[in-house]
Amino acid sequence: MAHSPAPDQGHDITRNALYRRITLRLIPFIFICYLFNYLDRVNVGFAKLQMLDALKFSETVYGLGAGIFFIGYVLCGLPSNLALNRFGPRRWIALMMIAWGSLSTCLLFVTTPTEFYALRLLTGAAEAGFFPGVVLYLSRWFPADRRGRIMALFMSAIPVSGLLGGPFSGWILQHFAAGQHGLAGWQWLFLIQGLPTVVLGLLAIKLLSDGYQKADWLSAAERQMIAADLEADAASKPVTTGESVLSVLRNPLIWTFGFIYFCIQSGVYAINFWLPSIIKGMGFDSPLLIGWLSAIPYLLAGVFMILVGRSADLRNERRWHLVVPMLMGAIGLLIAVNFAANPTIAILGLSIATMGALTGLPMFWPMPTALLSAGAAVAGLALINSVGQMAGFLSPYLVGFIKDQTGSTDAALYSLAGLIVVGSLVALRVTRKGALQAARAH
Template sequence: MTHTLAAEPGDALYRRVTLRLIPFIFVCYLFNYIDRVNVGFAKLQMLDALNWSETVYGLGAGIFFIGYVLCGVPSNLALTRFGPRRWIGVMMITWGALSAALLLVNTPLQFYGVRLLTGAAEAGFFPGIVLYLSQWYPDRRRGRIMALFMSAIPVSGLVGGPFSGWILGHFAAGQGGLAAWQWMFLLQGVPTLLLGLLAFVLLSDSVATTGWLSPAEREQLQAELDADARHKPVRSDHSLKAVFAEPLVWVLGFIYFCIQSGVYAINFWLPSIIKSLGFADPLVIGWLSAIPYLLAGVFMLLVGRSADLHRERRWHLVVPMLMGAAGLLIAVNFASTPALALLGLSIATMGALTGLPMFWPLPTAFLSAGVAAGGLAIINSVGQMAGFLSPYVVGWIKDQTGSTDAALYSLAGLIVVGAIVALKVAAPGRGKPALAKV
């Protein structure tokens, strides 16, 4: 049976909601991701300027996620208490200021401390946005919406790569007493702070409290969300004990960990890998790093649309994950051929980044409102542990062997394991989720 999204009732209303919410949230997530991974470009000059090793960089890049993991659940619970508008604004102002403050670090301990605090400050942003969108869109519409929202990740690479490369080149001689890498942290941190102030004005806390919808429109949206909630297979109370005791939360967290292992390997090491292919100019590295992200952005939107059109989730997740693993293997085995290595990195980026939005409709479809706030934060926190382990392990292995090959082989294998587990999780709408035979 062929599904058609054009025939869905309420399309005009949801288009209006999307145009109101998604552009601003998209820009916020764009700078969220730029601020998180711009240390990958700063590394090109920062390590030599401060006389740091690859291991110091890897630990500093990864320690961000210790703060992120520790504060993920309480931050998401705070969002439900204080409201998305206020809490998202506070988070963005705080992490924007901390991200800009990286220009002041001189020692590894200072680097570790600021990164740790930055991770803690933004811990609730992503799971909070996932929860927020689930309170506006029913499950059948979340594939495309999550793809639209999370396309900010490849766009951050598409825009952030050339922008970071331009800053490093333009300010190479240093201006105003700051080195180029310091200017990069300043120019990319301040916009986040300003966006945080705008969040207080532009976001609405919920369907029920928004002033830009008519009473009839609010009633229509709420009725669809209520109907969707009645079909959630996993229900529980609001206690953290109940959330931590739900096995599916941990299975989904492991799958997300596997996806993020590949994503962060690409995000933090793509500029360095491209440099190792023989390219020295920071601007050239920036433009070349934009190619995989451009392809990933297009692929992500196409797969998101297909997932909603066919009402299918597992294979739309598993196939991109396997692409991510295959792309890493191609990049490793053809490192001596820049064109093929860049092709491999592009396939890896397309697959790994597309796995992110294709993953999140699964937990939001499975988990009831009582589990969602804590459950989504736990899943995200487990996944983000990869953000600590992946760059640190890659840096350590490179220091020990002089190459990232062994690390990328290991990450590719981990992604394959995650894809197998994802394949065994029953699709939403087909009964209680469980580890089922394929």
């Protein structure tokens, strides 16, 4: 097995200093991009508070529109990641952001269910390659023993988007409630939150490097150190996987990872799309107050996510750092359902659910990135992500359909909690077979 070389004496390079500098160079911008990515994806949860009445949409229409995004997402995830690998992350990420930012902004022009469905489908297709592309991109900069905290830093954009996006979305809806310049509050929401993504896409061309090999801000010795670390990773991978798309499709481990990710995302999207409505159902009517209350679970989740990510890397332990948060997600949903009449306990339950479900996301990704070879990762990560993101279609649609049929979201949230528990048991089985040996070998 290859080992990291000693620091170059002339430049007094240390691994920690090098990776800290790379983190500061890459993560803040990628974090902001992912923040707006997630905001553009889930802001329909707040737009719903006014959009349904204005356009006379049913809960089922909303659930289908919220979820159909992920049909485009799933269909285009794999080809988009292959294109990113072909044309380079810098250009492809920029193109994706400009496209989805424009499409998300155009949601303000929606007047019929068909238009709503079409734009959500196209927005999902445009966004499809961003997340798996960034996971692949970061795996080519950071060795496996650092990916827990890096993924937590990157994916903390999800709770931060909820923390900032909730109050901000509530303020937009309330401030523009009477309509200004011919646009309603929900239309201003799509406009104000969609256009910055286009600007970030243009900035990506200048601010991102295609890889450490082409980063002119690194010295030759620093590039050599990164190369040695990544070569050591490659040598220690216990799972050998063919690099063709067909071999990836035939690999049962990748499909198992996809199912685990599907279970995690089922809880995440139930929270993201329905948290404002669940809080409103507790008796709160002010959009601004709903926004502030919805920020509480995300604030706690952001802190918890980073702490767990650091703990996982420091202890070189992945198994329980994934499973425990998943179980927290299920328990939190059950608390929220059973204490809906008590807003304090219900919001505590939603906070536990959000902390657990969202922390499960970054704790999951070090597993497949530690196991897949560089070539297999291009298709494998995209496929795992696409399978998991199918939950983004099924979860909100299931909640909307059951609410229309029963007048309550309780049965749907019970079902999703059960699914998360099943996913945690599968994750335990995978890790028991030794699938995390690569992550622990460093």
